[in-house]
Amino acid sequence: LIEKFSEKLANFCYPFVEVRFFENIGDYMRTNEAFLYIENYLTSKSTNQAKKLQGEYVRKSLVLKMDERQKFYDEFEGVKFVWSLIKIVPNTNSVSFYPASDKRFYLLTFHRSHRDFVEKSYLNHVLEQGKEIGLSKRQRKLYTNCTGNGEYERGGKWSHVIFEHPSSFETIAMSPKKKKEIVDDLVTFSKAKEYYAKIGKPWKRGYLLYGPPGTGKSSLVAAIANFLKYDIYDIELTNVKNNAELRKLLIGITSKSVVVIEDIDCSLDLTGQRKTDSENDKEKEEKNEEVNQVAAASLQGLQAADKEKNKASQVTLSGLLNFIDGIWSASTGERLIIFTTNYVEKLDQALIRRGRMDMHIELSYCGFDGFKMLAMNYLSIESHPLFETIQRLLEETNMTPADVAENLMPKVAEEDVEASLERLIQALRTSKEEAEMKAKKEAEMKAEKEEGTGEEGSSEKEAEDAEG
Ligand SMILES: Nc1ncnc2c1ncn2[C@@H]1O[C@H](COP(=O)(O)OP(=O)(O)OP(=O)(O)O)[C@@H](O)[C@H]1O
Numbered sequence: 001l002i003e004k005f006s007e008k009l010a011n012f013c014y015p016f017v018e019v020r021f022f023e024n025i026g027d028y029m030r031t032n033e034a035f036l037y038i039e040n041y042l043t044s045k046s047t048n049q050a051k052k053l054q055g056e057y058v059r060k061s062l063v064l065k066m067d068e069r070q071k072f073y074d075e076f077e078g079v080k081f082v083w084s085l086i087k088i089v090p091n092t093n094s095v096s097f098y099p100a101s102d103k104r105f106y107l108l109t110f111h112r113s114h115r116d117f118v119e120k121s122y123l124n125h126v127l128e129q130g131k132e133i134g135l136s137k138r139q140r141k142l143y144t145n146c147t148g149n150g151e152y153e154r155g156g157k158w159s160h161v162i163f164e165h166p167s168s169f170e171t172i173a174m175s176p177k178k179k180k181e182i183v184d185d186l187v188t189f190s191k192a193k194e195y196y197a198k199i200g201k202p203w204k205r206g207y208l209l210y211g212p213p214g215t216g217k218s219s220l221v222a223a224i225a226n227f228l229k230y231d232i233y234d235i236e237l238t239n240v241k242n243n244a245e246l247r248k249l250l251i252g253i254t255s256k257s258v259v260v261i262e263d264i265d266c267s268l269d270l271t272g273q274r275k276t277d278s279e280n281d282k283e284k285e286e287k288n289e290e291v292n293q294v295a296a297a298s299l300q301g302l303q304a305a306d307k308e309k310n311k312a313s314q315v316t317l318s319g320l321l322n323f324i325d326g327i328w329s330a331s332t333g334e335r336l337i338i339f340t341t342n343y344v345e346k347l348d349q350a351l352i353r354r355g356r357m358d359m360h361i362e363l364s365y366c367g368f369d370g371f372k373m374l375a376m377n378y379l380s381i382e383s384h385p386l387f388e389t390i391q392r393l394l395e396e397t398n399m400t401p402a403d404v405a406e407n408l409m410p411k412v413a414e415e416d417v418e419a420s421l422e423r424l425i426q427a428l429r430t431s432k433e434e435a436e437m438k439a440k441k442e443a444e445m446k447a448e449k450e451e452g453t454g455e456e457g458s459s460e461k462e463a464e465d466a467e468g
């Protein structure tokens with residue numbers, strides 16, 4: 001009876017319902033998209049009402065956001081609602097190996113008589129509006145994974161900054177045909193939600209960008225993200241301890257994102273075949289043995305080996321393959337996965353087969369088309385008498401777009417166009433001469449080596465004869 005009565009009393013005194021929308025949810029602490037949509041919705045509405053705001057400078061404009069503990073009153077179809085942003089700071093007195101991070105949530109309060117209305121229409125209204133606003137002017141983010149190596153850091157988490165890279169398809173120098181191909185592919189992909197559902201595939205696509213250093217792979221990644229207006233998740237694989245941590249990262253990725261793994265050939269030893277369990281065990285045993293030997297040798301040696309062991313990532317090729325298109329990968333909607341590498345031939349075929357990496361894009365040395373684009377961007381010229389010479393030289397020698405761009409950049413204030421072009425021509429000539437010299441030297445070395453092996457054989461014989 002007392003229980004019943006106290007419940008009634010509580011309801012009478014506080015007839016409100018509270019709903020919390022946490023920023024991160026679940027064991028994997030994935031970003032709650034509802035939180036982001038609500039943030040957009042409230043940011044668009046709250047600024048003229050709230051008295052405590054937070055200012056951020058985003059893409060050349062000021063964005064005012066709701067401050068913590070600031071209440072915001074909303075009204076929809078005659079019903080009143082109260083929103084507030086609340087931050088829970090973890091208890092710093094408790095001693096924990098992994099310090100907990102702050103938790104934030106939006107709290108929605110309304111009268112309990114509107115419960116049905118909230119569930120059926122108000123929340124839909126808020127989320128839909130927030131989503132729409134988000135698409136048109138959201139701040140895009142560049143995420144990277146935390147190291148997880150330090151004593152106080154836990155791996156498998158993302159940290160982010162606002163993504164503001166000026167690269168776009170207009171500034172990338174590559175053949176117009178290839179550029180169009182990529183743009184068309186991106187547009188088709190971004191509109192193909194139903195199609196992917198129909199063919200029973202997760203909505204994602206893989207790109208492999210390969211080519212020598214300085215040919216614009218990283219720039220192209222930024223251009224793609226800018227074009228699609230997606231967030232970027234830049235994974236540093238060497239910071240990922242094991243496959244479980246990689247999966248944890250995957251779960252934390254929101255939809256509409258580009259996932260990038262740069263220099264995939266250097267990140268890990270992924271070039272070998274997928275290993276069987278027994279092979280893995282054997283390797284581990286061997287490693288342990290090594291460590292033991294070092295331990296016996298000296299304490300210092302052990303510490304060094306331990307450090308190395310800690311550093312080494314245990315992400316395997318099969319873990320990465322699962323990351324790309326395993327069952328878990330379908331849990332995060334619309335997504336583009338991009339690998340970049342300097343040495344495509346080093347990679348395992350399983351990693352780059354079609355279906356995983358659907359499109360292979362080669363970025364190569366600067367051609368005349370690329371040069372014209374750079375000249376337009378850097379010097380604002382479409383043609384010049386010196387272009388002919390440059391075209392001929394570009395055909396005769398290999399120069400990366402990065403080098404061409406560097407030479408075109410004015411070195412002193414108000415340098416004229418001709419000086420820049422002359423500098424480029426000079427650089428192209430030098431590079432051509434160097435390449436020729438190198439080829440000549442290599443040929444000489446080769447010839448010498450061949451001669452040398454012949455001579456060595458004979459001198460050995462002589463020595464033998466002398467001994468005899
Ligand atoms: N195709 C290109 N178009 C325009 N600018 C380019 C191009 N390639 C390179 N650049 C210029 O050179 C710089 C370096 O390029 P970028 O970082 O994209 O090269 P990368 O291929 O990623 O090299 P790495 O393999 O060393 O990572 C960029 O800042 C950009 O200004």
Ligand SMILES: [Mg+2]
Pocket residue numbers: 217218219262340
């Ligand atoms: Mg790069």
